[in-house]
Amino acid sequence: MVFYVKQGVMPESRHTYEDRNKLRREELFGEESFDGPYSLLYHIHEPTRVKKFISKEIQKETLDDSPYSHRHLKTSDIPRNGTIIDGKVTILMNDRIKVQILKPEKNTMDFYRNGIYDMLLFVHNGKGKLISVLGDIEFGPRDYIYIPKGLTFRIECSKESYFLIFQSKDDITLPRRYLNLYGQIKEGSPYYTRNIRVPILQKPKDETGNYQVFVELDNNMVIEERDYNPLDVEGWDGYLYPYAINTDIMAPIVGKIHMPPPVHETFSSRSMMVGTFLPRKFDFNSKSIPISYYHNNIDVDEFLFYSSGNFMSRKGIEPGSVTLHVRGIIHGPQPGAVENAIGKEGTDEVAVMIETYDHLFLTKKGKEIEDPDYSKSWFQ
Incomplete structure (x- = not known):
């Protein structure tokens, strides 16, 4: 309504x-x-x-029956x-x-x-x-x-x-x-x-x-x-x-230090939250680290669709990329991303996020476009 x-x-x-x-x-x-x-x-x-x-x-x-893990799907290949x-x-x-x-x-x-x-x-x-x-x-x-x-x-x-x-x-x-x-x-x-x-x-x-x-x-x-x-x-x-x-007319919410994903919420339902990451100024504390925490999604699976801009917390990401970070397994900035983020004043990214309260399963169609090395990208 x-x-x-x-x-x-x-x-x-x-x-x-x-x-x-x-x-x-x-x-x-x-x-x-x-x-x-x-x-x-x-x-x-x-x-x-x-x-x-x-x-x-x-x-x-x-559904695909491969092991439970973080994933990167390249939807541009569809x-x-x-x-x-x-x-x-x-x-x-x-x-x-x-x-x-x-x-x-x-x-x-x-x-x-x-x-x-x-x-x-x-x-x-x-x-x-x-x-x-x-x-x-x-x-x-x-x-x-x-x-x-x-x-x-x-x-x-x-x-x-x-x-x-x-x-x-x-x-x-x-x-x-x-x-x-x-x-x-x-x-x-x-x-x-x-x-x-x-x-x-x-x-x-x-x-x-x-x-x-x-x-x-x-x-x-x-x-x-x-x-x-x-x-x-x-x-x-x-x-x-x-x-x-x-999304161009939306006003993203910013703060003195890093703001958590729920502040970017756009729509909701009983089974998911939809959020939108948009071009915005970064945190204005002089010593802020303008990038996400390392974190476990204990109660949700986290989906991101990368539409445009520079996604500095992720390597190997392109427009149309999808990442799925599953509950219970830690993830966060990839090696070097935290150091590179310090001093940045803003971002031009456009990305769509959902957090689902029930586990999201990969389909066989999704498996066909998966980057098989993504789950290793935090170990360099």
Whole structure:
């Protein structure tokens, strides 16, 4: 839930009508049954009108069985493939979360709906448009795009587009500590309400034809064959919708000495915390060591996606690199990094972090792009 949005035409009161001869078809689109955030959508056609359902089994992600260790994955080695529907490559996962890379090789006119997971996309490269029943959102490099589970949409994007995707069975929200009692984003947070870009509702498409909606349900894809365009919404209001926010306008929090990763939190769910490391001034104590501690992640696994800039605590890192530092095994700056950090006044890095409360497992697809020597990089 972010803030209330109202677009298009609708009755004065919910679940009422204005003209019996021209009824709008009211859909309640919500999470957590009837207890979570929701929006009301007003369709021209009945949203239940489906000619045919086709069920296809999705190939299940298989886990790698190599030993438990820190890892470096080179996602730039993943080839282009498919679309948002079938091109997502899962590299890490657990029972609540999937971490994926998408490098689509084409656009599609077919629609997609994730029936199980909230989705959070980070645009590493490229630009385009999210086209949904609630409206359009244009996006570009370093945008986050939040897509709630159950939303019908498609994506048009440029040929160089490259996305990091988190899928979460638990709702992805703004961190509660950033919100006041009234739901406003508080002063001192890294972004503000006006930085959030909501979908812009387009003129409804009252069109007939052959349309497909691919609904992903864990290991099955259900294809809805429809005889009308799903983009037939005349109006909607509520608190559940996709939105985008660009990291360039965020204000990273800095301090006199090293600030811990939670101060860079951007989103949260019950199963993970999402943080963003951004260009910023370093610590202003004259004798500060502006680099992370050596540390164990006793209760979390730590994932980092390196998007751009100089990552001075890591050697061998490139744009598109992923590191996974697992709980219980110490890690931190590599040899020489602490000495090199002293006296540095800032960083130009852009990196996305998640900390997961359950262990993240490497998939066989992830194993294919692993740097096998990374776990030895602290011993020189």
